[in-house]
Amino acid sequence: MMHELIIAGFGGQGVMSMGQWLTSAGMKEGKYVTWLPSYGPEQRGGTANVSVVISDDPVGSPVVTKPMITVVLNNPSFDKFEPKVKPGGYLFINSSLVERTSKRTDIEVVEIPATEIANELGNTKVANSVILGSLLENTHLLSEQTLRDTIVDSLSGKNDLVQLNLAAFEEGKGYSNMVNA
Amino acid sequence: MGKVLMKGNEVIAEAAVTADCKYFFGYPITPQSELVAYMAQRLPEVGGLFLQAESEVAAINMVYGASSAGVRVMTSSSSPGFSLKQEGISFLVGSQLPAVVVNIMRGGPGLGNIQPAQSDYFQVTKGGGHGDYHVPVLAPSTLQEIVDLIQDAFYIADSYRTPVIILGDGMLGQMMEPVEFRKKEYPPLPKKDWATTGTVGDGAPKTITSLDLNAETLEKRNIELQKKTDSMAIHEVRYEEQMMEDAETVIVAYGTVARIAMNAIKKAREDGIKVGLIRPISLWPFPEKPFLESREKVKRYLCVEMSAGQMIEDVRLAVNGHTPVDFFGRNGGIVPTQEEIYEQIVRKHGGVQHANSL
Numbered sequence: 117m118m119h120e121l122i123i124a125g126f127g128g129q130g131v132m133s134m135g136q137w138l139t140s141a142g143m144k145e146g147k148y149v150t151w152l153p154s155y156g157p158e159q160r161g162g163t164a165n166v167s168v169v170i171s172d173d174p175v176g177s178p179v180v181t182k183p184m185i186t187v188v189l190n191n192p193s194f195d196k197f198e199p200k201v202k203p204g205g206y207l208f209i210n211s212s213l214v215e216r217t218s219k220r221t222d223i224e225v226v227e228i229p230a231t232e233i234a235n236e237l238g239n240t241k242v243a244n245s246v247i248l249g250s251l252l253e254n255t256h257l258l259s260e261q262t263l264r265d266t267i268v269d270s271l272s273g274k275n276d277l278v279q280l281n282l283a284a285f286e287e288g289k290g291y292s293n294m295v296n297a
Numbered sequence: 298m299g300k301v302l303m304k305g306n307e308v309i310a311e312a313a314v315t316a317d318c319k320y321f322f323g324y325p326i327t328p329q330s331e332l333v334a335y336m337a338q339r340l341p342e343v344g345g346l347f348l349q350a351e352s353e354v355a356a357i358n359m360v361y362g363a364s365s366a367g368v369r370v371m372t373s374s375s376s377p378g379f380s381l382k383q384e385g386i387s388f389l390v391g392s393q394l395p396a397v398v399v400n401i402m403r404g405g406p407g408l409g410n411i412q413p414a415q416s417d418y419f420q421v422t423k424g425g426g427h428g429d430y431h432v433p434v435l436a437p438s439t440l441q442e443i444v445d446l447i448q449d450a451f452y453i454a455d456s457y458r459t460p461v462i463i464l465g466d467g468m469l470g471q472m473m474e475p476v477e478f479r480k481k482e483y484p485p486l487p488k489k490d491w492a493t494t495g496t497v498g499d500g501a502p503k504t505i506t507s508l509d510l511n512a513e514t515l516e517k518r519n520i521e522l523q524k525k526t527d528s529m530a531i532h533e534v535r536y537e538e539q540m541m542e543d544a545e546t547v548i549v550a551y552g553t554v555a556r557i558a559m560n561a562i563k564k565a566r567e568d569g570i571k572v573g574l575i576r577p578i579s580l581w582p583f584p585e586k587p588f589l590e591s592r593e594k595v596k597r598y599l600c601v602e603m604s605a606g607q608m609i610e611d612v613r614l615a616v617n618g619h620t621p622v623d624f625f626g627r628n629g630g631i632v633p634t635q636e637e638i639y640e641q642i643v644r645k646h647g648g649v650q651h652a653n654s655l
Binding site (some may be wrong): 136139140142148149150151152153155175176177179180181260 | 300327328345411426448468471472473474475553556557558559560563632634636
């Protein structure tokens, strides 16, 4: 099995670290993984994005052009990547900031008010963990435990942040593909 | 040591440390700045020395100085900065000094942009600086391969007393992949009895220079250098072949482009199109053998590059008119997609019934 993902948002939304968590967790489960950031001169407030591949076989292209799983955290990311999701794939939308709705009927669309949930938890920065909870619950891409361990490891020594991210992750799990379901 | 998830630029740096490189002189430039930053932190930890030079020209000449003293030394840059190192590389060759020089290519010409490209192929394989010379050029396509090739590069450099170039693109520098730092074993190297480490009553003073005002002796030196070049051309060839047994169409690609091409090849194979891959790992010496072996059997070669067509000249020389050689390239920082390469394969093949299942 090969899973190709794109995670997109603006700088500071935790796009890169979300990708890193998934990549690390994939590595922990013995999969072949790659992580490739868009490092170009991105427009401020535009999209920063990362391509992640998690596979049972050695990864060829680290560049993802037609993602099976796509996460969009802001409007420009929605506009850029919504049309590119592979038919049968998943689109996770941060509905707190994305004002558009997908009209595509050939993909699973999951809308999550991630920024609002993160704010209620006390830190807007954990919106990425909210999405991650939903992503895992819907796709079963990796084991939940591996991902939790990865989050704990990457934030070692920062107990408050660990608890906050795990709580956000839990909240996100409640959001499944309600739009098309 | 188990697998760790790291960026390509950091892997190059840590692999150099694994190869006992203790000295690094460089100047930051995107997309390879992480390499410089990593060395700044890492080398002092292993008793080495990192120095940020005031320019790329200064950095390569610091490399010249350190190498003259007999230590393992490296520098790195990206395309515009790498151009500035050409004079120094020519001097290293002329003075027979080992060093490893990294170029993580970006879009050009001129300042270009900071996106990945492969448009410095001519520069690294055909000389680059002045004078008659070739230096070995190794082009990894995965981060694990970087670990092996960097160690090989230092060994080749010391074996032949030559600079060795590691060539990658911005994608290879920026991406992350799990790697394991395995130290490779090599046969013993000759003693660096030529190094200028100070005289302690052990003979005449040593001189390291590329200057020779006498035409006869300079010609002799050139003949010696060419003998070395001939030897490297025989012994330092590296390449990989995939699915060549029954291939009708052969993709030729190096570095990250070869990885992207592999996705297209797998897709084409699923559709019943017989495609294979030749991936040169040493760009100089260019691997002729896989072409000599296949050129009577296959129908066509398709060279794919992130350039306007540079490696294709070496492919054509190796194929020598026996078989058509086509080209597909993107440049200016655009990465060819697997879908585009697949489409090229199908088009060259004369179509496929299920070609719409992209």
